[in-house]
Amino acid sequence: MERFVYLELSNLLAMCYEWGEQDVCAILAERKVVGLSKGALSGGVALGMSQSQAMSQLHHLEFYPRDVKKEAKIASTVADALDSVSPYFRYLDTTSAYLPYRAVMRYFKEPVTLIRSIREALSQLDISEGRRLDDDDILIGIADGFVAAKAASLQNLVIPQDANQRFLESLPITVLGGDVVVETLIRLGIGTVGDFIHMNLADISTRFGVRGIELLEMARGSRANPPGCTPPSKGVKVSFTAESPLVGYDQVVFSQIPKLADEVEKLRNAGLIATSLEISISASRSDSRRSWSLFSGFDERSIADRIIWQLQGMEEHFEGPSGWDGVNSWQVEFLDVVGDAGIQMDLFGSAKAPPGMTIRAAMKAETILGVNSVCVPYVEGARSSIDTVGFSCWQELLQGSSSRSKNNRGGSGFRGGPVDQRAGNPPWPGSIPNPPPARVFRDRPIVKVTSLTGEVVRVNRRGGMVLSPSVVEFPWGKRVTEDFLGPWLVHQRWWDDDQEQRFARLLVLLGDGTAHILLTHEGLWYLEASYD
Amino acid sequence: MKTYSGPTAAVCKGVEDASGSKTLPTCERLQGALKNLSISRGSTVVVHALPATGSYTFLSLLLAEPSSKGIYSAVVGLDDYNFSLAAHLGVDLSKVITVDPKLKFSERELARAAFALLDGFGIVVISGRIASLNSPRFSAKARQKGATLVVIENSSSPKEISYRIKADLRLFVSRSPWTLSGSVSSGILAEGEIAVQAVERMEHHPGRRAS
Numbered sequence: 001m002e003r004f005v006y007l008e009l010s011n012l013l014a015m016c017y018e019w020g021e022q023d024v025c026a027i028l029a030e031r032k033v034v035g036l037s038k039g040a041l042s043g044g045v046a047l048g049m050s051q052s053q054a055m056s057q058l059h060h061l062e063f064y065p066r067d068v069k070k071e072a073k074i075a076s077t078v079a080d081a082l083d084s085v086s087p088y089f090r091y092l093d094t095t096s097a098y099l100p101y102r103a104v105m106r107y108f109k110e111p112v113t114l115i116r117s118i119r120e121a122l123s124q125l126d127i128s129e130g131r132r133l134d135d136d137d138i139l140i141g142i143a144d145g146f147v148a149a150k151a152a153s154l155q156n157l158v159i160p161q162d163a164n165q166r167f168l169e170s171l172p173i174t175v176l177g178g179d180v181v182v183e184t185l186i187r188l189g190i191g192t193v194g195d196f197i198h199m200n201l202a203d204i205s206t207r208f209g210v211r212g213i214e215l216l217e218m219a220r221g222s223r224a225n226p227p228g229c230t231p232p233s234k235g236v237k238v239s240f241t242a243e244s245p246l247v248g249y250d251q252v253v254f255s256q257i258p259k260l261a262d263e264v265e266k267l268r269n270a271g272l273i274a275t276s277l278e279i280s281i282s283a284s285r286s287d288s289r290r291s292w293s294l295f296s297g298f299d300e301r302s303i304a305d306r307i308i309w310q311l312q313g314m315e316e317h318f319e320g321p322s323g324w325d326g327v328n329s330w331q332v333e334f335l336d337v338v339g340d341a342g343i344q345m346d347l348f349g350s351a352k353a354p355p356g357m358t359i360r361a362a363m364k365a366e367t368i369l370g371v372n373s374v375c376v377p378y379v380e381g382a383r384s385s386i387d388t389v390g391f392s393c394w395q396e397l398l399q400g401s402s403s404r405s406k407n408n409r410g411g412s413g414f415r416g417g418p419v420d421q422r423a424g425n426p427p428w429p430g431s432i433p434n435p436p437p438a439r440v441f442r443d444r445p446i447v448k449v450t451s452l453t454g455e456v457v458r459v460n461r462r463g464g465m466v467l468s469p470s471v472v473e474f475p476w477g478k479r480v481t482e483d484f485l486g487p488w489l490v491h492q493r494w495w496d497d498d499q500e501q502r503f504a505r506l507l508v509l510l511g512d513g514t515a516h517i518l519l520t521h522e523g524l525w526y527l528e529a530s531y532d
Numbered sequence: 533m534k535t536y537s538g539p540t541a542a543v544c545k546g547v548e549d550a551s552g553s554k555t556l557p558t559c560e561r562l563q564g565a566l567k568n569l570s571i572s573r574g575s576t577v578v579v580h581a582l583p584a585t586g587s588y589t590f591l592s593l594l595l596a597e598p599s600s601k602g603i604y605s606a607v608v609g610l611d612d613y614n615f616s617l618a619a620h621l622g623v624d625l626s627k628v629i630t631v632d633p634k635l636k637f638s639e640r641e642l643a644r645a646a647f648a649l650l651d652g653f654g655i656v657v658i659s660g661r662i663a664s665l666n667s668p669r670f671s672a673k674a675r676q677k678g679a680t681l682v683v684i685e686n687s688s689s690p691k692e693i694s695y696r697i698k699a700d701l702r703l704f705v706s707r708s709p710w711t712l713s714g715s716v717s718s719g720i721l722a723e724g725e726i727a728v729q730a731v732e733r734m735e736h737h738p739g740r741r742a743s
Contacts, residue, residue, distance in 0.1 A: 357651070357652040358604045358652040358653055359652070360651070360652055361606075361648055361649050361650070361651040361652025361653055362606075362629055362649070362652070362653075364648035364649075364651065365606075365631075365645040365646075365648045365649050368641060368644045368645045368648060369631060369635075369637055369641060369642075369645050370635075372632070373631055373632055373635055373637075374629055374630075374631060374632075374645075375629065375630060375631070375632050376625065376626060376628065376629055376630075377615035377618075377625050377628060377630055378625055378626075379615065379616045379619045379625065385614065385616075388614075388616045389614065389615045389616050391630070391632050391633075391634075394629055432720075433720050434620060434720075435617065435620060435721060435723065436614055436616040436617045436620050437614055437617065438584070438588035438589055438592075438613070438614055438617045439584070439588060439612040439613065439614060440612060440614045441612055442611060442612070442633060442634075476583075483711075483712055485712055485720060507712075507720060507721075509709075509710055509711070509712065512709075513585075513707075513708070513709025513710060514583070514584035514585070514709075514710065515584070515710035515721060516584070529614070530583070530584045531584060531710055531721060532584050532585070532586055532587065532588040532589050532617075532707075
C-alpha cells in the first residue's frame, strides 16, 4: 500500500489576524471554528467546535469571518517553503497537504530526517507580519495509506509498516469518514476500525452496499485513499494564454469554466474523475506551480477556485494590486484520475443532483431481492441468442473487479472495468444476424411445425428440410407461415461431450406479420426468440 | 427503422425542450412517431401491445436517448426482453439495471423492488402484471419522485387489452409486418415501421381518445 506523509498546520488561519495574547477571538466558517487566538485556546475553545459550543466555553468570544485574500497569501508562503523540501507536496486546502513517501524516500532515507526538514522549513517562516508557526502547530504523520497517515499526524507519529494494521484497527471508526454509514455503524456498537473489519463481508454488502465495502477495504488496509491513482492515458491539459498580462483575473478564470467543464465531462464519460491536478501559472514577475488534490473529485468550479486561490497568493506577494503586473498564462494538468464510482448525473442529466441516489435505490432493491440479484446487462458474442446478453452484478462493476466482457456496455455509467479487447467484434459464425430478436425465451416453449399435409417438419443431419413448414402451432394458437429462411445448422462445443450442442434454426414469417426464430433438436421444435 | 404516427395527441400542453427537466428526452426516431407529444417526468405511461408487434422495439427506442443523456433506467419483470436489441437500437446499457432473469422471484417481490427503484431511477419499466398489484401506489410514487413509470402491458389478442392500470398516457403500439430482406449481409429482416397511437388521461372522461 502507498505510504504517505500527512501534514496539518493547526490554527494556521489565525495568522490572518493581528490578535494579541489576551484577545479571545475565533474565525468562523460554516458555523465551525477554524482559527483561534491564543487567549481563546487557553480558555478551552478548540478548533472544529460549533459556534454554540465555542460560545458555551467563552461567552465573550469574538467571531471573525475568513479573510480569503490573506489566507491565499499565507498558503502561498507555506507552499513555497514546502517546495524547498519537496516539489511533490499536494495541497488539500490552505492548512493541509500530503506527500507520497516514495517520492522523497531516496533523498531523505529516514522519516525522521524528512520530518526535521519540514519542521525547519516551516518554523523559520515569516508567515505574516513577523508571525511564525509554533512547533506544536505543525502536525506530521507517516503511515501506510492516507487514512492511517492522517490519523498518525494528530499524534505526530511515524507508524512502522509492520505495525500499520494494528494502528489502523485501534483507531475510532470515525477516521474512515463521517458519512451516514459510519454513523449507523457507531449506532450499531461498532466503535473501532478493528471491530468493523471482523464483520462479515456479505452482511456489510447487503446492509451498506458499495460504500460499506469501500469502507471495509479501507479498514482492512487493502485500499488506500486516494485509491490506486492512475494517470490518464494522455496527459489531459487545459491551458489559457492572455494576449497581454491580465491584472483582474476572476472574470477570465470563470470564462474558462466551459473549457474545463469539457475536460471534466470527457473524463466522466469514460467513468473517471480527477482527484489531483497541477496548476502552473506564469505571471510577469514570477511563476507558480502547485499540485492540488480533492478526493471527492474535481469539477470545473472547484478547479477554477484553485486557480483563483493560487493567483490570489501570487498577487498578495506583490503587496497589493499596485505591484501586480498581471498573469500571462496558466495551465491545468490532470495528474491522477480514478474510477467515478459515486458521482453520477442526476435523473435528468444534471451533475448537481445528490450523488448516490440511484445507487441507494439499487441497493434497496437488492436488499429486497437478495445479493447479486440486481445487475447490469452487457452484450457479448454468442451463437445462442439467450447467451448474447450477460449480466454483471452492479456492485461488482462498481468495484471494477469483474473481468467479463464489457465493451458493449458503453463504458461510462456504473463504471468500466478491464475490457476484453478480444470481444470487440468477434465473428461467432452461426449466431443470429442483425437485427437481434426482441424477445428470447429462457424456457423455450415447445411448438409444432407442420407441413400442408399436417406432417411434422424435420431437418436431417445434413441440414436439409424434407417438407416445407406451413403451420406453426404455438401455446397460444396456430399460425400460418407466409415465408421462412433456413434451416441453419449449428454445431457448437463439439470438443466437450457434456456441452456439445447440435441443432438447426429456422426463421419463420407468419400470416399475422410476426417473425420468430424456431429451433429444432432431436425431432422437437422450440420457440427460441421472437422479433418485435 | 422508420416510424410513423397514427393519430397522436398533444398530451403535454406547452411541451418544453426535451433537454429540460419536465419531459423525457426522446430519440429522433421516436420523435417522428410521438409528434407533438412528450412524456412528462413523473408520469405513468402504459404501452399496450400484442405479442411481437413492436412493444419491445418501442421500449428500446424510448430508453435510447435518456441513457445517452445520463438518465438511469431500471427494467423489472420483463424476463424475455433481449437487451442486445436495446444495445442495437442505441441504448447505453451501462445506464440500465435489471433483475437477473436467471433468478426466480414472485411478482410481489419484484413489485417491491420496482417500488424501491422509483426512488433513484429516471425511468422504471415494469410489466403489466407487476403494475396491477398496486398501480395507484406506483403512479403516486412515480409522480412524487419525478420518475417515469413505463408499464409494458402485453395482451394476447385485441379483445384482451386491459385498462386496469391507471395511466397518464396510453400508447398503442403496432408495427408493419416483417418481411425478409434481400440479403443476409444487410440483416435477415427488412426493418419495418412502428405506429404509435396515444390516448391521454382526461380528468373528467377517463380513457377518452384524443384527436
